[in-house]
Amino acid sequence: MSTKKNYKNMDLSAYFIGPHGENGDLFKELAAKLTDDHIGWRKNYNAGDEDSISEDEKATPEFNNAVVNMKDVLNELSRKLRDGSIPWDTAGRYLSQMDNETLMPSILAYNFAMLWNGNGVAWAGSPASTLMEQEVGHQLAEMHGYDKNGWGYVATDGSIANVSALWMARNVASIPLAIKEVCPELVEGKTEWELLNMSVKEELDLLDQAGDKKNEVKAHSARSGKNLQKLGKWLVPSTMHYSWRKACDITGVGEDNLVVLPVDDHYRIDIDKLDKIIAENVEKHIPILGVVAVVGTTEEGQIDHVDKIVEMRNKWIKKGVNFYIHVDAAYGGYGRTVYLDEDNNFIPYDKLETKFKEYGIFTENNQFLKKNVYDAYKAMGEADSVTDDPHKMGYVPYDAGGLTIKDTRLKDTLTYYAPYAFQEGIAVPASIGQFTLEGSKSVGSAAAVWAANKILPLNISGYGRLVARTLYGARRIHDLFDGQKFEVDGHTIVSHVVYDPDFNMVDWVYKEEGNDSLKAMNDLTQAVMEYTTTAKGGKLYNMDIQLSDTSFEPDNYGDAPVKFIESLGMTADEYHKLGKLEVLRSSCMSPWMYDEDSVEYWSKEITAAIQDKLEKVARNENIL
Amino acid sequence: MSTKKNYKNMDLSAYFIGPHGENGDLFKELAAKLTDDHIGWRKNYNAGDEDSISEDEKATPEFNNAVVNMKDVLNELSRKLRDGSIPWDTAGRYLSQMDNETLMPSILAYNFAMLWNGNGVAWAGSPASTLMEQEVGHQLAEMHGYDKNGWGYVATDGSIANVSALWMARNVASIPLAIKEVCPELVEGKTEWELLNMSVKEELDLLDQAGDKKNEVKAHSARSGKNLQKLGKWLVPSTMHYSWRKACDITGVGEDNLVVLPVDDHYRIDIDKLDKIIAENVEKHIPILGVVAVVGTTEEGQIDHVDKIVEMRNKWIKKGVNFYIHVDAAYGGYGRTVYLDEDNNFIPYDKLETKFKEYGIFTENNQFLKKNVYDAYKAMGEADSVTDDPHKMGYVPYDAGGLTIKDTRLKDTLTYYAPYAFQEGIAVPASIGQFTLEGSKSVGSAAAVWAANKILPLNISGYGRLVARTLYGARRIHDLFDGQKFEVDGHTIVSHVVYDPDFNMVDWVYKEEGNDSLKAMNDLTQAVMEYTTTAKGGKLYNMDIQLSDTSFEPDNYGDAPVKFIESLGMTADEYHKLGKLEVLRSSCMSPWMYDEDSVEYWSKEITAAIQDKLEKVARNENIL
Structure with a gap:
């Protein structure tokens, strides 16, 4: 009935719906099959019992009113979620929180299991899932x-x-x-x-x-x-x-x-x-x-x-x-x-x-x-x-x-x-x-x-193999950001990576060449962040890049950032006086930047998006 | 765009998939629509970006291997859940834990929202759902x-x-x-x-x-x-x-x-x-x-x-x-x-x-x-x-x-x-x-x-209205069980409800008429419980009634059950000596026992199932 699986020959790309819904049809096919499995189970449990909802009842105006009510609310829910959710569904534009696509089989398994509404707290409440959890x-x-x-x-x-x-x-x-x-x-x-x-x-x-x-x-x-x-x-x-x-x-x-x-x-x-x-x-x-x-x-x-x-x-x-x-x-x-x-x-x-x-x-x-x-x-x-x-x-x-x-x-x-x-x-x-x-x-x-x-x-x-994809992607993002130069309205802006990453997160800053003020660097980095979130207005869905930020403060981080700050020609003294190093922070969880081609494509897009944000900063903010 | 809704004219039965999957087609229709809404959202976010999974890739053997792997695992999951889940999907046969059907729109909303995988912990992680939760x-x-x-x-x-x-x-x-x-x-x-x-x-x-x-x-x-x-x-x-x-x-x-x-x-x-x-x-x-x-x-x-x-x-x-x-x-x-x-x-x-x-x-x-x-x-x-x-x-x-x-x-x-x-x-x-x-x-x-x-x-x-359906159903179960008589192999067995319910739970016992031993009553009640769970073997899916039990013990409940015990001709003394009153316990959460017809139908089925269990007890256990 079963043979030993050769996982090596399986393409990980099949396991996700995909940034553009590339595997959307496959997802729908599998979801429909599982739903049928569940409905068949309901139908056949004591199959001879009377149904609780007759076709006659389904044909009444009251039933229809309820269906209309339900559709109405679900449409509202759909509008709200499409309008107010974070668009991480991209191979290279979401460089922000630890959030990304999830595995298609896990979504399907979760949804399928939910149809039973068992209580996993005890074996008596859900034997199958309790054994699975064990x-x-x-x-x-x-x-x-x-x-x-x-x-x-x-x-x-x-x-x-x-x-x-x-x-x-x-x-x-x-x-x-x-x-x-x-x-x-x-x-x-x-x-x-x-x-x-x-x-x-x-x-x-x-x-x-x-x-x-x-x-x-x-x-x-x-x-x-x-x-x-x-x-x-x-x-x-x-x-x-x-x-x-x-x-x-x-x-x-x-x-x-x-x-x-x-x-x-x-x-x-x-x-x-x-x-x-x-x-x-x-x-x-x-x-x-x-x-x-x-x-x-x-x-x-x-x-x-x-x-x-x-x-x-x-x-x-x-x-x-x-x-x-x-x-x-x-x-x-x-x-x-x-x-x-x-x-x-x-x-x-x-x-x-x-x-x-x-x-x-x-x-x-x-x-x-x-x-x-x-x-x-x-x-x-x-x-x-x-x-x-x-x-x-x-x-x-x-x-x-x-x-x-x-x-x-x-x-x-x-x-x-x-x-x-x-x-x-x-x-x-x-x-x-x-x-x-x-x-x-x-x-x-x-x-x-x-x-x-x-x-x-x-x-x-x-x-x-999946984790390695992201470690690869993060390393490429690191290499892209480490010393990347932008020419903006006569200013040269350089990005600097803060530390050599152990995992798939990259932290970096933007600094104007020749301006060795930590305050100026913090302000510029912060401004880039604001134009890559909705802080400056606009719709989530219309953004072409999303970043997140964090700051290292002496109260908490002590002198940890000092070596980096000094490497840029600034002093520990200024860091202590200012009270923070502002950095951009990207969890590179996307499973889609995993080879030469995809890295090349997304590097170009990311670079263009950042160039655009730097120009907006130069145009609208009085900090360059 | 919107008019005030008249909830009175809406049939609650439309809101559930139904014990026999009566509304299964409606569920599938709504689920498919929401899934399309989501996939469309992915497709159109920076629509001009290159896809991450090409049709060429989808046609490779490696991709197909992965799909086969996924189908294989999902089939196994389906078998496990169908075999090892509690069949509560019935209007009248599940009289056990606080578990039942859930609202179709809530399942749909949960599944739909899951496709975004936002983190509801903070507004920044999921603006739409944070507002909804508020x-x-x-x-x-x-x-x-x-x-x-x-x-x-x-x-x-x-x-x-x-x-x-x-x-x-x-x-x-x-x-x-x-x-x-x-x-x-x-x-x-x-x-x-x-x-x-x-x-x-x-x-x-x-x-x-x-x-x-x-x-x-x-x-x-x-x-x-x-x-x-x-x-x-x-x-x-x-x-x-x-x-x-x-x-x-x-x-x-x-x-x-x-x-x-x-x-x-x-x-x-x-x-x-x-x-x-x-x-x-x-x-x-x-x-x-x-x-x-x-x-x-x-x-x-x-x-x-x-x-x-x-x-x-x-x-x-x-x-x-x-x-x-x-x-x-x-x-x-x-x-x-x-x-x-x-x-x-x-x-x-x-x-x-x-x-x-x-x-x-x-x-x-x-x-x-x-x-x-x-x-x-x-x-x-x-x-x-x-x-x-x-x-x-x-x-x-x-x-x-x-x-x-x-x-x-x-x-x-x-x-x-x-x-x-x-x-x-x-x-x-x-x-x-x-x-x-x-x-x-x-x-x-x-x-x-x-x-x-x-x-x-x-x-x-x-x-x-929905809660009232269950209060009605519980009251009818109460009335059915309060003094219900069964003739079993020459014995008369009577069920007694333990207290007048405030909500939709009913606790009751089985007692042989003329046998005023608390131990005998506890044993009989316990035996009925065992034949209405898988304690005596058998498959969950093949059961025609499911009950749960609990016991009231002097250490915890003090003399709370004494009045009831005495009303059956037994003594507080025996209760203290034995150390417990064994009762069957049913959370009547089913929304499907809500009118004369459904009560009449299910009362007959429940009675027949209990008669069968009492006969099994008489046949197999040495307690009557």
């Missing part, structure tokens, strides 16, 4: 390097996944203190400092040892409201997503315990400073609850040295200090698929180029093989948990976040139920909702991620 | 009796909404203590007890008075991690959804501060006991953080006396005690639409019957006009916040929960940003995500609820 959870865990002892699920989004990760980190860290209250014999002779510096494995082993008293121990854990302020500091880089502030707030860990880590001039956690911060806290006898490494920072796409943080933890363990490591890979997690072979093994560094050639990716040069990125991805399996967003680089529709954990027992710290609870007298083959913050769950998200992972395996044969 | 939030707030000062949004689900409500209640309650630290002059002379017993309005007024120091005050609020254990007790009835335990856990309020309130024999909060519990805490100088009233309990569909709880708060305020009131109306919230006239005014009690007649609902008798339910719904506008689930009685697909608040300022306690933040240099007309636990947001949910509310206004002209 499968997907294991796939995501394996993608990160977790073994069969790992576990994962499809969360609403990265924010909920991050919040849930801190919730687990908090609860598990409090277990030894709870053990001391309930089964003191298990931790006899241990000091409070020792109890607050155990590994996740040790903490979960203790919980297992509590046996019958497991639930009582959990009742004495952080969920009780006790000991929250004893657990220590939660360390997150300044490049963090804003959900980490929310996470510290809602979990009661408290923003007072959030420590913002400085980043280096590559916008990665400054490893030496991290070490120093840990040492300072240890000296004051304050525990480290955990450290968050970001894989794909929100504003830069940079990838923290997960490997060095893991190494540092090993060093601290020898000194009796231990902490949780979470990787926030909401943006960059899927990047790991590039480094996994067909059997999901991490490819040795010296075999990468051969493997890439075999799959026809990165054939032009090896600038993608950054060793620091490779090492960071390789070490992800050592972290205690990872946040992923299938609705970002998984090209799955919203909402589809993901949370995976290294030790499946960790999830039990969130619930009172036994992991394989019996429901309604029968053993449940899979259970998700009892371990999540979410209660009700669409079955659509699980189905969408499941279909995507089936069509594109989470390794070099599937997603790896 | 509109919907106000509609839901108005449905609960909040005025223009109210606010709401579409949450992932009821659990997240409940968690977020406690998060807000926690943060706002901590404001006076934070004020004391940052601007002590504003609370001069007040004791800590007084600071912990202010109304939400007073707390928010204080925050406003902090002026420039507002953010500093917020930084000293509960979000800092401080004072969490000072805020007092969170009181929730024993009929609560399990998300309240999760909420106390994750927010750091702590399960030690959760007080479970006893319910009376109607499964509503026992008002006298609530008063006593408050008094006991006050005596011990422990503040009451808040009280949760449930409108539509998960296992019984019962409706707490919101009016009496509001009244009680007013009484306590005079004694210097104040607390937050949250209404968890995830299940029953939409029931309020039955009592709202076309202008969303709450209909006077003595005008109800006339109004019902005008809209052709409850024409047979007036047993639906329970005064306690009317009074509870009427008082909802006095609560500080309300949880709703559009994906339950709103008949909108998952995920669509909802949270509404009485005082729009309350949401600012969750964020550092000003409510009308400027983004990218332009004023944002609407903003949702900065006030929610969720980060990324599907635009589908907002669009789906928006379309539903446009087609069915949230009053008697729209949703009220």
Whole structure:
């Protein structure tokens, strides 16, 4: 019935509707078939039953009135969405947020599953999708390097996944203190400092040892409201997503315990400073609850040295200090698929180029093989948990976040139920909702991620090829923007890329040649941004290029941008006085800029659009 | 262009695909039209651009391989979902969980919006849907009796909404203590007890008075991690959804501060006991953080006396005690639409019957006009916040929960940003995500609820008629099951309804006539349940009736079921010894059992199916 698939010979372009709806007919054909499958299922369930809506009723004026009402509202909805949605549907004109086309099979799977309206919270509410979500959870865990002892699920989004990760980190860290209250014999002779510096494995082993008293121990854990302020500091880089502030707030860990880590001039956690911060806290006898490494920072796409943080933890363990490591890979997690072979093994560094050639990716040069990125991805399996967003680089529709954990027992710290609870007298083959913050769950998200992972395996044969397309495109955008010159009304404007990208995001600025004022550069960059959004008026649909911006401020970023600023002949002093470096920011997620031809075509279009915007700035703004 | 709509003359049956797919063709027609609308939008955005997928490429073997792969996976998905989904697609055979058909226009709106894959978290990510969500939030707030000062949004689900409500209640309650630290002059002379017993309005007024120091005050609020254990007790009835335990856990309020309130024999909060519990805490100088009233309990569909709880708060305020009131109306919230006239005014009690007649609902008798339910719904506008689930009685697909608040300022306690933040240099007309636990947001949910509310206004002209259909159906199921007799192998089995329903849920038991053992009744009821699920094997799709069960246990429910048990000739003693009353539980959400004919038809089918199950029990189980 089934044969082993040769993913190598499949054209990724078939999997999207396409920027101009090129595969629109295919989408409609597949959608109609699935809809028929569903309607047939309804029709044949107890087929002999009377229909609930007769043909007579359908012929009445009242029925027709309702149909007219429905059409009327749907037309209004269509007008609103066509008028007020972001036109990202282009191969090269949308260089802005992390948003783009999504996989056709995932849209179809989501819509199809929605027709059943099952509740994915429990096996009893949707057996099929619960099994799919369990499968997907294991796939995501394996993608990160977790073994069969790992576990994962499809969360609403990265924010909920991050919040849930801190919730687990908090609860598990409090277990030894709870053990001391309930089964003191298990931790006899241990000091409070020792109890607050155990590994996740040790903490979960203790919980297992509590046996019958497991639930009582959990009742004495952080969920009780006790000991929250004893657990220590939660360390997150300044490049963090804003959900980490929310996470510290809602979990009661408290923003007072959030420590913002400085980043280096590559916008990665400054490893030496991290070490120093840990040492300072240890000296004051304050525990480290955990450290968050970001894989794909929100504003830069940079990838923290997960490997060095893991190494540092090993060093601290020898000194009796231990902490949780979470990787926030909401943006960059899927990047790991590039480094996994067909059997999901991490490819040795010296075999990468051969493997890439075999799959026809990165054939032009090896600038993608950054060793620091490779090492960071390789070490992800050592972290205690990872946040992923299938609705970002998984090209799955919203909402589809993901949370995976290294030790499946960790999830039990969130619930009172036994992991394989019996429901309604029968053993449940899979259970998700009892371990999540979410209660009700669409079955659509699980189905969408499941279909995507089936069509594109989470390794070099599937997603790896897709992610590589965008890394290629981003590198070409980087090369285009790095030193690109424009002549505008007698001024020479040059664009400068801010850092060498680890992933598929590019940040850059516009500077007038000969004008070495940071303020002038910020103003010009900001003005370009305004003409590439609707800030200066106009309709979204009429734009020929869309960019987004961000700013690096000393309060948050410290001196990270200084090296770049100085390379342009400006001073750290001016940066500190002005209080910001304004940059344009592009997540190059488009899967359509993936070869010489497409890059050449879009480079011309992008250049023309920017030339036009610079001329508008020169004409309308008094800054050149 | 538009005329005032006469909703009265619209047949609700047009709004669903139908149990047997009766409106399947209409669904397909509308879906195809919307898909074309979207594809046309893609095609015409910078129409002159080169296509990204050529016809040549589409003709290659590689493209075809990918299409085959996609079809293969989608077929597998279809098989899995058809085989492993719950067949609720019936007018009368699914009498189980809160799950049923969803509104056709909402499915269409969700699917259509998904094609854009906008991120509803911010206006900049999806202008159209953000405005729609803002509109919907106000509609839901108005449905609960909040005025223009109210606010709401579409949450992932009821659990997240409940968690977020406690998060807000926690943060706002901590404001006076934070004020004391940052601007002590504003609370001069007040004791800590007084600071912990202010109304939400007073707390928010204080925050406003902090002026420039507002953010500093917020930084000293509960979000800092401080004072969490000072805020007092969170009181929730024993009929609560399990998300309240999760909420106390994750927010750091702590399960030690959760007080479970006893319910009376109607499964509503026992008002006298609530008063006593408050008094006991006050005596011990422990503040009451808040009280949760449930409108539509998960296992019984019962409706707490919101009016009496509001009244009680007013009484306590005079004694210097104040607390937050949250209404968890995830299940029953939409029931309020039955009592709202076309202008969303709450209909006077003595005008109800006339109004019902005008809209052709409850024409047979007036047993639906329970005064306690009317009074509870009427008082909802006095609560500080309300949880709703559009994906339950709103008949909108998952995920669509909802949270509404009485005082729009309350949401600012969750964020550092000003409510009308400027983004990218332009004023944002609407903003949702900065006030929610969720980060990324599907635009589908907002669009789906928006379309539903446009087609069915949230009053008697729209949703009220739909909800009334189910209240009618539930009452008829109640009447059918209350005292229904079956002759089975020489045994007479009688079903007994456990309480008089406030909403559309019915709980009942099966008892052998002459056998007054509670254990025997529990066993029989449990056995019937097992033959109406797949517990005894078989395929979901082959079932002719589906029921669900629950059990009332003394640990949780106290003596609530005793009156019922005694009415059947059994003793409280046996109930306490056995430790449970086993009941069948049916959420009668089907919109298809709404008139004499349909009730008559389905009553016969249901009766036959139950007779069959009782015979199977008699044949296979050794309990009769």
